[in-house]
Amino acid sequence: MGVGFPILSLMIFLPLVGVAFLATLRGDEAAVARNARWGALWSSVVSLGLGIFLWLKFDPSVAGYQFAESDTWLSGLDVQYRVGVDGISLFLVELTVFLSPIAILASWSITRRVRDFMIFFLLLESVTLGMFCATDFVIFYIFFEAVLIPMYFIIGIWGGERRIYATVKFFLFTMAGSVLMLVALVWMWHNAGSTDLTVLTRTKIPPDVQTWLFVAFLASFGVKAAVWPLHTWLPDAYAEAPLPGTIMLAAVLSKMGAYGFIRFAVPMLPQASQAAAPLMFALGVVAVIYISLVALAQTDMKRLVAYSSVAHMGVIVIGIFTFTVEGIEGALFQMLSHGIIIAGLFVCTGVLLSRGEDTALSRLGGLAAVMPVFATLLMLFSLASMGLPGTSGFVGEILVIVGAMKVNFWVSLLGGMGMVLGAAFMLVMLRAVLFDKFTRPGLESLKDLRPAEYAMLVPLAVMTLWLGIYPVSFTHIFDGPVTALVQAHVAAVQPAAVLPAAVQPGVAVAMETK
Amino acid sequence: MDGLLILPSLLPELALAICGMALLVIGVLSKANVFALVSYVAVALFAAVGVLVFLAPTCEIYGGLFVTTDFTRFADVLVLVGAGAALVLSLDYNVREDIARFEFPVLVVFAVLGMFFMISAGDLMTLYLGFELQSLAMYICAAIARDSLRSTEAGLKYFVLGALASGLLVYGISLVYGFAGTTDFVDLAKTLSGTPGYGTVIGIVFVLVGLAFKISAAPFHMWTPDVYEGAPTPVTALFGTAPKVAAMALLISVMLGPFGHVVGQWQALIEILSVISMCLGCLAAIGQKNIKRLMAYSSIGHMGYALIGLAAGTVAGVQGTLIYLSIYIVMSLGVFACIIAMRRKGIAIETIADLAGLSTQRPGFAAALAVLMWAMAGIPPLSGFFGKLYVFSAAVSAGLTPLAVIGVLTTVVAAFYYLRVIKVMYFDAGTPDFDKSAIGVRLVMTVAALATALFVFMPGPVVAAAADAAKALMG
Numbered sequence: 008m009g010v011g012f013p014i015l016s017l018m019i020f021l022p023l024v025g026v027a028f029l030a031t032l033r034g035d036e037a038a039v040a041r042n043a044r045w046g047a048l049w050s051s052v053v054s055l056g057l058g059i060f061l062w063l064k065f066d067p068s069v070a071g072y073q074f075a076e077s078d079t080w081l082s083g084l085d086v087q088y089r090v091g092v093d094g095i096s097l098f099l100v101e102l103t104v105f106l107s108p109i110a111i112l113a114s115w116s117i118t119r120r121v122r123d124f125m126i127f128f129l130l131l132e133s134v135t136l137g138m139f140c141a142t143d144f145v146i147f148y149i150f151f152e153a154v155l156i157p158m159y160f161i162i163g164i165w166g167g168e169r170r171i172y173a174t175v176k177f178f179l180f181t182m183a184g185s186v187l188m189l190v191a192l193v194w195m196w197h198n199a200g201s202t203d204l205t206v207l208t209r210t211k212i213p214p215d216v217q218t219w220l221f222v223a224f225l226a227s228f229g230v231k232a233a234v235w236p237l238h239t240w241l242p243d244a245y246a247e248a249p250l251p252g253t254i255m256l257a258a259v260l261s262k263m264g265a266y267g268f269i270r271f272a273v274p275m276l277p278q279a280s281q282a283a284a285p286l287m288f289a290l291g292v293v294a295v296i297y298i299s300l301v302a303l304a305q306t307d308m309k310r311l312v313a314y315s316s317v318a319h320m321g322v323i324v325i326g327i328f329t330f331t332v333e334g335i336e337g338a339l340f341q342m343l344s345h346g347i348i349i350a351g352l353f354v355c356t357g358v359l360l361s362r363g364e365d366t367a368l369s370r371l372g373g374l375a376a377v378m379p380v381f382a383t384l385l386m387l388f389s390l391a392s393m394g395l396p397g398t399s400g401f402v403g404e405i406l407v408i409v410g411a412m413k414v415n416f417w418v419s420l421l422g423g424m425g426m427v428l429g430a431a432f433m434l435v436m437l438r439a440v441l442f443d444k445f446t447r448p449g450l451e452s453l454k455d456l457r458p459a460e461y462a463m464l465v466p467l468a469v470m471t472l473w474l475g476i477y478p479v480s481f482t483h484i485f486d487g488p489v490t491a492l493v494q495a496h497v498a499a500v501q502p503a504a505v506l507p508a509a510v511q512p513g514v515a516v517a518m519e520t521k
Numbered sequence: 522m523d524g525l526l527i528l529p530s531l532l533p534e535l536a537l538a539i540c541g542m543a544l545l546v547i548g549v550l551s552k553a554n555v556f557a558l559v560s561y562v563a564v565a566l567f568a569a570v571g572v573l574v575f576l577a578p579t580c581e582i583y584g585g586l587f588v589t590t591d592f593t594r595f596a597d598v599l600v601l602v603g604a605g606a607a608l609v610l611s612l613d614y615n616v617r618e619d620i621a622r623f624e625f626p627v628l629v630v631f632a633v634l635g636m637f638f639m640i641s642a643g644d645l646m647t648l649y650l651g652f653e654l655q656s657l658a659m660y661i662c663a664a665i666a667r668d669s670l671r672s673t674e675a676g677l678k679y680f681v682l683g684a685l686a687s688g689l690l691v692y693g694i695s696l697v698y699g700f701a702g703t704t705d706f707v708d709l710a711k712t713l714s715g716t717p718g719y720g721t722v723i724g725i726v727f728v729l730v731g732l733a734f735k736i737s738a739a740p741f742h743m744w745t746p747d748v749y750e751g752a753p754t755p756v757t758a759l760f761g762t763a764p765k766v767a768a769m770a771l772l773i774s775v776m777l778g779p780f781g782h783v784v785g786q787w788q789a790l791i792e793i794l795s796v797i798s799m800c801l802g803c804l805a806a807i808g809q810k811n812i813k814r815l816m817a818y819s820s821i822g823h824m825g826y827a828l829i830g831l832a833a834g835t836v837a838g839v840q841g842t843l844i845y846l847s848i849y850i851v852m853s854l855g856v857f858a859c860i861i862a863m864r865r866k867g868i869a870i871e872t873i874a875d876l877a878g879l880s881t882q883r884p885g886f887a888a889a890l891a892v893l894m895w896a897m898a899g900i901p902p903l904s905g906f907f908g909k910l911y912v913f914s915a916a917v918s919a920g921l922t923p924l925a926v927i928g929v930l931t932t933v934v935a936a937f938y939y940l941r942v943i944k945v946m947y948f949d950a951g952t953p954d955f956d957k958s959a960i961g962v963r964l965v966m967t968v969a970a971l972a973t974a975l976f977v978f979m980p981g982p983v984v985a986a987a988a989d990a991a992k993a994l995m996g
Contacts, residue, residue, distance in 0.1 A: 079981075080981070081980055115776055120881070123880075148901065150901075152901045155900060159943075163944065163947060164947055170948070178940060182900075182935045183930075187926070187929060188924065192774060193910075193913050193917040194917050194923065197914070244938045371837065
């Protein structure tokens with residue numbers, strides 16, 4: 008399947024063209040800043056256009072990789088430049104191209120070294136897209152690690168007060184995790200003789216080695232997905248990063264970890280994943296409950312939203328390790344929905360920041376009276392975040408809970424606690440920000456949303472409702488690959504005597520764990 | 522083959538020797554200061570020798586004393602790149618530091634000649650001859666700023682410790698000769714195909730120690746930080762590149778050639794050297810404030826990674842080490858060009874803190890150094906990552922997974938201090954106010970940074986050439 012031109016490579020490398028354009032800008036500082044902003048915005052809008060085209064051309068009935076490209080790269084070894092998308096990576100690509108223009112709009116508030124910022128941002132977009140499109144493990148690893156470089160600069164140059172601490176911590180934590188994956192990668196490469204993902208997925212790995220490889224993957228993807236207790240870099244990074252950086256980190260980059268689990272850990276290491284499921288459930292449940300309580304104790308809006316993100320990652324992890332169609336689809340749906348909701352919440356935070364407010368909850372209040380549209384949208388995103396039916400958050404959570412119920416009642420119950428606790432801290436936030444009374448003079452003179460802010464928030468709100476009201480337009484894209492993934496997993500962990508064809512995927516896993 | 526027939530095979534070495542002596546005579550006889558002229562001729566000579574290296578046929582001459590293969594060609598080219606770039610860097614620096622003496626380029630030419638003999642050695646005697654020629658020239662280079670206390674101290678330190686290493690090496694050679702009865706690599710390989718005696722093993726260990734000193738692998742690294750810091754920066758750039766390649770190539774060809782059948786006797790030693798170097802390189806560099814000392818510890822760490830390939834002892838391992846070295850010398854030359862460009866009001870600056878604010882004042886300079894630092898840290902997609910990928914890959918396929926795990930963990934620690942340099946340039950406020958640097962320095966900086974950043978798009982040629990070289994060595 009193709010469209011006659013290498014659309015994925017075009018999407019990956021188009022932002023680099025934008026970088027080259029930005030680097031050659033000349034003139035006085037104001038002109039460079041203006042041109043850099045518009046240049047970056049246009050570059051990301053073209054990527055979005057390509058993304059929509061890709062979505063329209065995508066054939067959901069095919070389970071394998073589509074739009075695949077390959078080119079020889081490292082000679083003498085079967086390491087090639089391979090890219091392609093399937094239903095799982097497609098929507099992460101879409102999420103990235105959808106959120107990039109919004110994040111660039113959010114970065115209009117940046118006034119210092121604008122050109123540098125836009126260059127790093129476009130680099131970030133490029134490597135993120137590359138990572139989701141890669142179908143070769145080495146290519147994936149290169150993009151996966153390369154994300155660190157632009158992020159290091161974005162947090163370190165434009166971040167808040169403790170930016171240097173936050174960015175170094177972010178960098179070293181995530182790097183320490185991913186280098187262990189490098190060793191795992193090299194081992195699997197020699198085991199299979201290739202780094203093609205389809206070959207790697209087919210290659211059997213002895214169960215005792217799988218355990219070690221899983222530990223390496225857990226170190227890498229667990230840090231990226233901020234699985235408790237590997238999450239400590241995250242609140243610092245989210246709180247200190249400038250708003251567009253936070254949006255990309257929370258909405259897109261945190262999905263790298265979960266994507267890694269679905270793409271690598273589960274299909275390539277079925278026995279180890281199965282064995283690790285109780286551990287992952289425990290970590291997920293701890294994340295949901297403990298981190299929700301931590302979020303409840305936050306006194307700053309940005310930090311509260313950051314912690315809510317960790318709690319949602321817990322739900323995603325639980326969903327993945329149920330190995331049921333419902334659970335994994337729920338996790339994927341939650342990734343998509345969380346990406347949009349968290350972006351909305353952070354943009355709302357940014358709206359307050361751009362009005363010169365700080366985001367300490369004690370210094371806000373009563374904004375619903377003066378900023379009704381803002382209040383409505385913030386409330387929509389908050390309700391979606393706690394999983395209100397009709398919004399995107401509900402669909403993901405309910406699917407994960409149903410998937411988990413097939414495996415273990417308690418996991419389902421405790422994971423579902425997230426919705427209750429999420430409601431608790433979100434409502435506390437809403438009360439402190441929107442209702443209550445004005446805590447200090449000055450708040451009552453705040454103006455409602457500006458056009459640029461509408462441009463950022465309305466698409467996010469529309470997507471939140473679309474995902475919630477008609478989820479099928481998204482789930483049918485990843486139905487095929489998820490079903491194939493679950494079937495392959497069940498076949499791999501079943502004893503040989505049972506005929507795989509006769510097995511209902513979800514039920515079989517449930518029986519197995521009992 | 523003998524008589525005039527061997528001439529083509531020796532063309533590169535003959536050209537170096539004859540031109541080196543001619544340059545010496547010109548320098549001595551001319552009244553004016555001919556430093557610049559001699560340097561330009563020497564750089565041109567290196568370029569020409571680079572062509573001759575490929576013209577010289579694959580052969581063994583003088584009864585196996587001297588060999589030319591794809592392996593030696595690969596290492597020769599790396600040596601030429603390192604030495605040539607170091608000379609380009611010295612053009613302006615030596616004038617500004619008032620050490621513009623014509624002896625320097627002449628000494629570099631002779632050092633390169635010595636390195637060529639080390640690389641092409643087919644016999645322990647040739648090995649020692651090349652080793653000594655190279656060492657003597659380098660001792661003087663280290664002390665070339667003879668009015669500077671630091672430079673003379675560096676030279677003296679390097680000489681005393683270097684002499685010790687030479688002593689150990691020649692003692693090891695004599696032991697091997699005494700117990701095996703030959704110094705020829707091919708005969709040694711035949712003799713040592715059984716279980717070697719204790720005398721031979723001790724001899725091998727001494728040879729290994731002598732060479733480990735030259736590549737500054739821990740625990741034989743003691744000279745490195747002081748010499749790196751004390752020597753004039755272009756000389757440091759030379760120390761960090763060409764001799765390391767030559768010594769590493771020699772180490773590879775000796776260990777896998779004549780001693781190739783007794784891998785079990787020395788493999789553990791190489792692993793230990795590698796682990797100690799990686800750990801020391803990453804830990805000791807953390808506290809450094811002087812960027813030249815930082816580079817010294819960083820080079821110790823990098824040699825640890827390069828040794829992983831040798832420890833694997835396979836074709837893939839040799840290929841990995843060669844790829845690592847080629848990438849490493851380009852990165853090193855770039856960083857040293859940046860260090861040379863750190864000069865305020867005519868005075869060379871060496872502390873990392875002085876880089877503060879560089880990214881706003883000189884964005885290009887800062888970007889180049891940042892690219893090189895990321896590459897040194899081994900972050901993809903920059904070139905440094907590929908060197909590590911290949912050596913780790915060789916280690917894992919040879920069953921040395923623990924070594925690869927230690928390797929990746931030390932890269933995280935090492936990343937901390939490379940990040941600090943970038944942090945100072947990009948996050949800290951300051952006004953470095955560096956002088957405009959010379960064209961040669963900017964050229965080396967730009968080319969190195971571009972090669973490092975764009976390697977990912979064209980890894981093929983280097984990888985393929987290293988594969989050919991490794992095959993030529995291992996058969």
